[in-house]
Amino acid sequence: xxxxxxxxxxxxxxxxxxxMSSAQVGLVPGSAQLMSxxxxxxxxxxxxxxxxxxxxxxxxxxxxxxxxxxxxxxxxGSTPQGIESLRRRVKTLPHSTFIVLYCGCCPWEHCPxxxxxxxELRKSGFSNVRVLYIANDFGKDWVDKGYPVVKGQ
Amino acid sequence: xxRLVLIIVAIVILVVFWxxxxxxxxxxxxxxxxxxNAPAPDFSLQDIxxxxxxxxxxxxxxxxxxxxxxxxxxxxxxxPHFVEYQSKYxxxxxxxxxxxxxxxxxxxxxxxxEFKMNYPVALGTAKLADAYGGVLGLPITFLIGRDGQVAAKxxxxxxMRAMDDRINSxxxxx
Numbered sequence: 001x002x003x004x005x006x007x008x009x010x011x012x013x014x015x016x017x018x019x020m021s022s023a024q025v026g027l028v029p030g031s032a033q034l035m036s037x038x039x040x041x042x043x044x045x046x047x048x049x050x051x052x053x054x055x056x057x058x059x060x061x062x063x064x065x066x067x068x069x070x071x072x073x074x075x076x077g078s079t080p081q082g083i084e085s086l087r088r089r090v091k092t093l094p095h096s097t098f099i100v101l102y103c104g105c106c107p108w109e110h111c112p113x114x115x116x117x118x119x120e121l122r123k124s125g126f127s128n129v130r131v132l133y134i135a136n137d138f139g140k141d142w143v144d145k146g147y148p149v150v151k152g153q
Numbered sequence: 154x155x156r157l158v159l160i161i162v163a164i165v166i167l168v169v170f171w172x173x174x175x176x177x178x179x180x181x182x183x184x185x186x187x188x189x190n191a192p193a194p195d196f197s198l199q200d201i202x203x204x205x206x207x208x209x210x211x212x213x214x215x216x217x218x219x220x221x222x223x224x225x226x227x228x229x230x231x232x233p234h235f236v237e238y239q240s241k242y243x244x245x246x247x248x249x250x251x252x253x254x255x256x257x258x259x260x261x262x263x264x265x266x267e268f269k270m271n272y273p274v275a276l277g278t279a280k281l282a283d284a285y286g287g288v289l290g291l292p293i294t295f296l297i298g299r300d301g302q303v304a305a306k307x308x309x310x311x312x313m314r315a316m317d318d319r320i321n322s323x324x325x326x327x
Contacts, residue, residue, distance in 0.1 A: 061254045064279040110226040137290020
């Protein structure tokens, strides 16, 4: 085996490992399934256009303090009850429904709720699902920016 | 041959950079000043074992008030440190109090036993969270001085060494 062949083998291995690693992470920042807070704000404030169904899949105590106007509380996506509630909510909807999921409980890479909820919707056949990318938490990335919120249930 | 090696090195650097930049990293806590030097809002709750938990009881102590949840990874990383603080500084007047933002008590009780927590923990309410300026992300930790004033607020996973220094400094104040 020549030196260049060996090098090519090493590089290929690295690239394959990197690709597998990113596939396991899923919903990585920059992917098309994610939506920035600015983008969601524009969508809910726009006069026309398709309005998304916004579903909160985080903890209820955080939702009660402040949530995106028009969003519905579903339940924590990390719990079986939350996933069951999500199934019930979308059961009668067309699979083309534009759905935005969000949580914002903690930094993006630590959020236990959005990935199970997203996977459940994709598994159920929903093809137009996006997830609000909240890098830090809902307070810092939405409320502190002065974006509109609603309190309560 | 040299050109091939350079191309390979460039590809590897790009892949590594892409991986790092797309995974992000846990931001360390920023200290907010919004509620600093204001009296810590009083609360009366029941802890997860049904005992009364009143902040006023701890006036004269330095209180570490931690808003957390069992499903919150940075919170789970901090709690062993808080258990250690309670053991190390309890006799000097530190009291750690945990306010769980979980929806149910059961996982909190299990977590309490698993992590051998040695300080009171109660389930939070939206009203209490509002009183502390809103808990719209976890963890959030407050340090309250012996005079009942909020001395520090940490949003996100805190730098434990800096927090330890701050606790020591507050404990020195009479």
